Amino acid sequence: xxxxxxTSWLEHSNEVLRGAGLRASAGRSAVVELxxxxxxxxxxxxxxxxxxxxxxxxxxxxIYRALETLHDLGLVRRFDSGEGVARYEPVNPSGEHxxxxxxxxxxxxxxxxxxxxxxxxxxxxxxxxxxxxxxxxILRARPASGGP
Amino acid sequence: xxxxxxTSWLEHSNEVLRGAGLRASAGRSAVVELxxxxxxxxxxxxxxxxxxxxxxxxxxxxIYRALETLHDLGLVRRFDSGEGVARYEPVNPSGEHxxxxxxxxxxxxxxxxxxxxxxxxxxxxxxxxxxxxxxxxILRARPASGGP
DNA sequence: GTTATTGCAAACAATTTGCATATAA
DNA sequence: TTATATGCAAATTGTTTGCAATAAC
Numbered sequence: 001x002x003x004x005x006x007t008s009w010l011e012h013s014n015e016v017l018r019g020a021g022l023r024a025s026a027g028r029s030a031v032v033e034l035x036x037x038x039x040x041x042x043x044x045x046x047x048x049x050x051x052x053x054x055x056x057x058x059x060x061x062x063i064y065r066a067l068e069t070l071h072d073l074g075l076v077r078r079f080d081s082g083e084g085v086a087r088y089e090p091v092n093p094s095g096e097h098x099x100x101x102x103x104x105x106x107x108x109x110x111x112x113x114x115x116x117x118x119x120x121x122x123x124x125x126x127x128x129x130x131x132x133x134x135x136x137x138i139l140r141a142r143p144a145s146g147g148p
Numbered sequence: 149x150x151x152x153x154x155t156s157w158l159e160h161s162n163e164v165l166r167g168a169g170l171r172a173s174a175g176r177s178a179v180v181e182l183x184x185x186x187x188x189x190x191x192x193x194x195x196x197x198x199x200x201x202x203x204x205x206x207x208x209x210x211i212y213r214a215l216e217t218l219h220d221l222g223l224v225r226r227f228d229s230g231e232g233v234a235r236y237e238p239v240n241p242s243g244e245h246x247x248x249x250x251x252x253x254x255x256x257x258x259x260x261x262x263x264x265x266x267x268x269x270x271x272x273x274x275x276x277x278x279x280x281x282x283x284x285x286i287l288r289a290r291p292a293s294g295g296p
Numbered sequence: 297g298t299t300a301t302t303g304c305a306a307a308c309a310a311t312t313t314g315c316a317t318a319t320a321a
Numbered sequence: 322t323t324a325t326a327t328g329c330a331a332a333t334t335g336t337t338t339g340c341a342a343t344a345a346c
Contacts, residue, residue, distance in 0.1 A: 023320050025326050044311080059328050064311060080228035084310070084336075104281060112276065120268040121287070128260065130289040133252060137285050139269070141278040171345050173301050192335080207303045212336060232311075232335065 010036035012093040013075045020073060027058035031066040040111050041079060041087035041100065079136060081109070099137040112139075158184035160241040161223045168221060175206035179214040188259050189227060189235035189248065227284060229257075247285040260287075 013032050014024070022028070030051050035042070042050075044063050051057045058066075067088055070076040079087045081102060087109075091097070098111040117137065125132035161180050162172070170176075178199050183190070190198075192211050199205045206214075215236055218224040227235045229250065235257075239245070246259040265285065273280035 021325085023325055025320065027327060060310095061312080061329080062327060065326080068312090078230055080230040080232075082226055082228040082234070084228075084232075084234075086230065086232075086310085101276075101278065101280075112272075114268065114272050114275075117265070117268045117272060120262065120265045124260075124262050124265060124287075125289065125292075127262075128249075128289075129292050130249065130287075131292045132249075132287050132289045134288045135286065137283065139272075139278075139280050139283045141273065141276075141280045144273075144277050144279045169300085171300055173345065175302065208335095209304080209337080210302060213301085216337090234335080 008093060009075075009090045013070070013073075013090075016073050016075060017069075022069065026056075027062035028066040028069065030056040030058060031063055032070070035070075035076065035088070035090045039089065040098075041089050041109055043085050043087050045085070047088075077136075081138065099139070101139040101141050104140055104142045156241060157223075157238045161218070161238075164221050164223060165217075170217065174204070175210035176214040176217065178204040178206060179211055180218070183218075183224065183236070183238045187237065188246075189237050189257055191233050191235050193233070195236075225284075229286065247287070249287040249289050252288055252290045 010032065013036070017028070017032070018024070031047060034047060034050055044060065044067060047067075048057065048060055048063055051063075067076060067078075071078050071088070075091055076088045077091050077097075079089070079100070081087060081100075096113075098113045099117075101110050101112055102108075103110065121132060121135055158180065161184070165176070165180070166172070179195060182195060182198055192208065192215060195215075196205065196208055196211055199211075215224060215226075219226050219236070223239055224236045225239050225245075227237070227248070229235060229248075244261075246261045247265075249258050249260055250256075251258065269280060269283055
């Protein structure tokens with residue numbers, strides 16, 4: 001099993017940010033560092049809370065601005081699960097990615113990977129004559145009845 | 149190629165609504181009738197606009213309430229594409245469904261179906277030991293370079 | 297008549313923006 | 322020094338709600 005995110009994301013992101021002429025400022029760096037240790041979805045609110053815990057808080061405006069910048073640069077994925085809150089997660093520079101299952105009983109969001117699914121999507125792009133640049137898959141599920 | 153939605157949705161929905169003890173009131177009926185002729189995604193705002201055109205407008209509150217009811221009854225799918233607006237579409241009672249491709253150049257949303265993808269998801273549920281109750285797939289794509 | 301439904305306007309929550317100030321380069 | 326970043330507070334946007342009036346059954 002591979003790790004979903006690793007330290008390379010942090011370096012990669014810093015490089016991309018610098019390359020875009022942006023500065024290593026306190027507010028944005030705090031967001032970047034937090035995301036680097038986080039493989040799966042976080043809301044802006046959750047990010048604010050965690051940063052407050054470590055005293056590296058920024059204003060909500062700063063957090064939203066940082067996330068927008070990171071998203072524009074392709075460094076984070078934005079994900080709307082349908083409850084009116086956006087969630088963010090780092091984009092692994094290796095291209096490896098995962099998708100999400102929303103557990104209906106608990107509301108938990110758990111990541112998963114599936115080769116067959118990825119292959120199906122690749123084939124689909126060819127069939128439709130389109131260049132598929134990205135994809136999101138959201139499953140809603142519950143523990144199988146009679147399961148463990 | 150099969151039609152994605154057909155008149156049976158209208159009848160089915162009316163039946164389900166009646167069965168739930170709800171009335172055939174003007175506002176909700178207008179929303180239901182509009183959705184019945186619409187196979188793919190509409191925002192609440194778009195629904196309001198179209199209803200205004202035909203004079204069958206309701207207040208936005210009524211439209212949202214109707215959509216919420218329909219969603220609770222499993223008659224519509226709600227779909228958050230990540231721009232902060234929810235989109236809705238009828239759920240075909242036959243169980244047949246489609247997914248969406250957001251065209252990056254135009255912003256258009258086009259529906260597609262793919263058997264292999266559906267099979268991959270089915271297999272995935274089994275592999276994970278979960279009962280997958282629903283799934284959404286969103287592709288972002290652009291016309292293939294050198295394409296038709 | 298009873299109960300669901302509506303409209304209005306106010307309430308909300310998440311996110312965005314203007315602008316003066318602070319800060320990295 | 323100079324452009325980028327920040328904080329604050331006000332503004333927006335999409336959606337929800339309370340409540341009195343209205344319409345289905």
